[in-house]
Amino acid sequence: MNPDLGRLMDAVVAEERATFDFEHPADDAVLYSRVISPLRRARRLAPVAVLGVLLALAVPGLALIGLAGTGATTAPAAPSVAASSSAGSSAVGDPEAVAGEAGWTVAGLVIDPRGAATPLADSVGPVVEEPVACGALEAFGRLVGRADGTAPVHLGAFVSSGGGANDVHVRSFATAGIAAEYVGELWRIARRCADEMGGWGVAMTVARVDAAGLPGDGVAVAIPVPFTEDAWRLQVYVDGASAIAVVSDPTAADRALSITRDWAAGGLR
């Protein structure tokens, strides 16, 4: 660091601030709020499924597994409520509920069928907007694609009191082979995304799911959020033909392994 340059630039910031504050004594927050409110509303209500199809169409690699095909369009309607509630979920827990049922509880949080993770670009910022392979990761987070006559099911999200969500989708593929190919395709696209992000200086991680006792295979992806210690995370795990995907908001504790273990231990498939 150059202390002289720092001092000079701090002085510029102070001078510009004083000038601006003198010229703009009014409280303009209401005006900003009026402009921003409709944008927030629009983004909350944006049909995530349509976004996923658009992203998939933009990625040549996804055509190989048909993400732009019936898999995306036959998926259940995306939830219309994003995980932005400051109050967290109001869903009621049921200690006897198995994974996938209403009342399913993990780490004290009850799954909220209306909960959902924040979109990737909104979580991580504009840095992920350019590498097309990265945009496709959201589609994997919803287990869409690979037309085999089956469709993903959105179970909901475990939403913390701070609003961070662990969003859960499950799917039973037609065969175990198709499920394995799906995970393999995720691995290749995530690696491509990581390479592209590396070019932007973002150190993204792509790893095999490392969970002792789990017999299946999976891929875990983490994209760091600039200026923070947080990361957007995706984990897709398959056991035979059954698959579960967990997307964790940067502001949420990563519960993907706990959720996956619960599900693998006998939840609804």
Added chain:
Amino acid sequence: MRRHGGWDDALAGVVARRGELVGYASLLVGERWAAQDLVREAIIRTFSRPRAWHDAEVALVAVRGQIMARFVRARRGPMIARATSRLRGVDGEPPAGTATEGPASAITGALWMLDRRQRACVVLRDVDRKSTADIARTVGMGADAVARALDQADTVLAAELSRDLRGAP
């Protein structure tokens, strides 16, 4: 009483400190009006995400991050562009001639001699006090490339500032 799940309180805190953000942005873009536009866009981008903002300080850091991100990668979608233009009236239109007024001080003038990434690196190092690794992550360059960019920038800035102090053209 405004009720938007708490984000509007953080927004009010950030809007009240726009002057500070404009000062920061002016280091990057040189001209005050361009800096104000960059700040408007960064505030809109930050708060239009459907997430909770409980703390103005946290939001302020996020807005600064957006300012830097938008400067390093100048790209703007149509929705944000429309929203930004709607707010231009809040700060007033630039008077005739201000679009070419140029940098406002010796240091901003010297910064103007750097390319965009060099300028971003210098501001991140000397204003945000970030490490080389953090700068590399932010501007999307390798750590070695950041070190080289900072060396080159320091050489240019030293020459520009000393010439300015001597009063030479």
